[in-house]
Amino acid sequence: MRFPARASIAQATESLSALLKQAGIAEHHSDARRLVCAAFDITHIEMVLRPDKEGEPAELARLEAFATRRLLREPVTRILGTRGFWSLDFTVRPQVLDPxxxxxxxxxxxxxxxxxxxxxxFSILDLGTGSGAIIAALLSECPLARGIAVDLSSEATAAAKHNLAALALSDRVVVLQQSWLEPLPGPFDLVVxxxxxxxxxxxxxxxxxxREFDPMLALDGGLDGLDAYRAIAERIRSWLSRDxxxxxxxxxxxxxxVKTxxxxxxxxLLALxxxxxGQNRAMVWVL
Ligand SMILES: C[S@@+](CC[C@H](N)C(=O)[O-])C[C@H]1O[C@@H](n2cnc3c(N)ncnc32)[C@H](O)[C@@H]1O
Structure with missing residues (x-):
């Protein structure tokens, strides 16, 4: 797609929002705002305060490239390569779940x-760590905690290592590339x-x-979606410490x-x- 050779921040945002809307993208307006901010390298505040500022040709070219990718339904977080989770910034990589x-x-x-x-x-075991989002958030809140982050995917373990290092948390976590079906050291005070x-x-x-951008290994829970819960339930006694x-x-x-x-x-069950x-999302268990 092509933008006019000259366009202000407001015009570029409006045109992109209209295009995304036409393509059936529900969050067209906020997506357009985020992509324009990134392409023009401005904050949302600058966008609001200086709507008439004209984009440089290089900025408009960057926006065109972003727009083309979004029209192919690539999520904004993947186009920009970052995701805020908890109070932290994570790099989002191909073949790794966007947290x-x-x-x-x-x-x-x-x-x-x-x-x-x-x-x-205390100790944490994060099963299927992906980008490392959960264990990084926990370590950021629990200054004396240490843990192991496990994932079968080499792309995920590389992403988790990268994110934990960028957040200066690497010295409190070991990232292992393996299946949770294989033996793990333990026990742990918190398994997540x-x-x-x-x-x-x-x-x-x-x-x-x-379906086209998150890896299948991160989505597919088997025929009834419950394979991983059965695998975890079978092993939880050997992974969890007393209390x-x-x-x-x-x-x-x-x-x-999952309760059954x-x-x-x-x-x-301690908490749902x-x-x-308002949808059920997390279950807390003790033995
Ligand atoms: C839904 S994603 C969660 C990623 C991350 N924890 C998050 O919340 O964003 C599930 C993760 O489990 C990993 N996974 C799937 N099967 C696995 C297995 N048998 N052993 C270890 N990790 C597995 C996938 O590679 C994926 O990274």
Whole structure:
């Protein structure tokens, strides 16, 4: 796509917003604003205060490239390569799940369940760490905690290492590339996981932003979406210390089925937490 050779910040934002709307992109206005800010290298405040400032040819060319990618349904976070999660900035890389705001509820659930223990020396196991978002957020809040972050994907472990180093948290976490089906050292005081939980059969119906840009290994939870919970439930006794806490993210409709899986493994539900849309999102368990 091409923008006019000359366009102000406001004109560029309006044109891009209209194009994205035409393409059926629901968040067209906020997406356009974020892409214009990035292309013009301005803050949102500058955008509001100087709407008539004309873009340089290089800025408009950059915006054109961004627009083309967004029209192909690439998410803004992937185009810009960064995502704010908790109070931290993460690099978003291809073949690694883009961490979602809903997953912050998992971090909140962990911190609430830890209570006053969050200031103590304790250990964390993050299963399926992806970009490292959950364990980084926890380590940033718990200054004496240490942990292990595990992921089967080499792209994910590389991304987690990069993000943890950029956040100066590397000295408190070991990142391992392996499956949670293989033996892990332990026990841990806190085991946390946002595992893949989408039913294989519905992945094709997801928005293109998800099905074409998030890795299948991060989405596919098996035929009923529950494979990872069964794997974790089978092993949780060997991973969790006495008085240890398990926190898992779940799909909005999975609370009942996941409850049965962990109760059958002898765990006791401590809390079920909702996300910002009011959907069930995190479960807190003890043995
Ligand atoms: C839904 S993503 C969560 C990523 C990250 N924790 C977050 O919340 O943004 C699930 C992660 O589990 C990883 N994974 C899938 N199967 C796995 C397995 N058997 N062992 C270890 N990691 C696995 C995927 O590669 C992916 O990074």
């Amino acid at each position: 979602r705001p809903d997953t912050e509820v998992v971090v909140e659930a962990c911190l609430d369940a830890l209570g006053s223990r969050r200031g103590d020396r 996981s946002n595992p893949p939980y989408i039913e294989t059969g519905v992945i094709g119906d997801l928005d293109p932003e998800v 240890g806490i398990l926190v898992v993210e779940i799909g909005a409709t999975q609370a009942g089925a 899986i962990f109760e059958n493994a002898g765990a006791r 937490r909702q996300d910002y849309a």
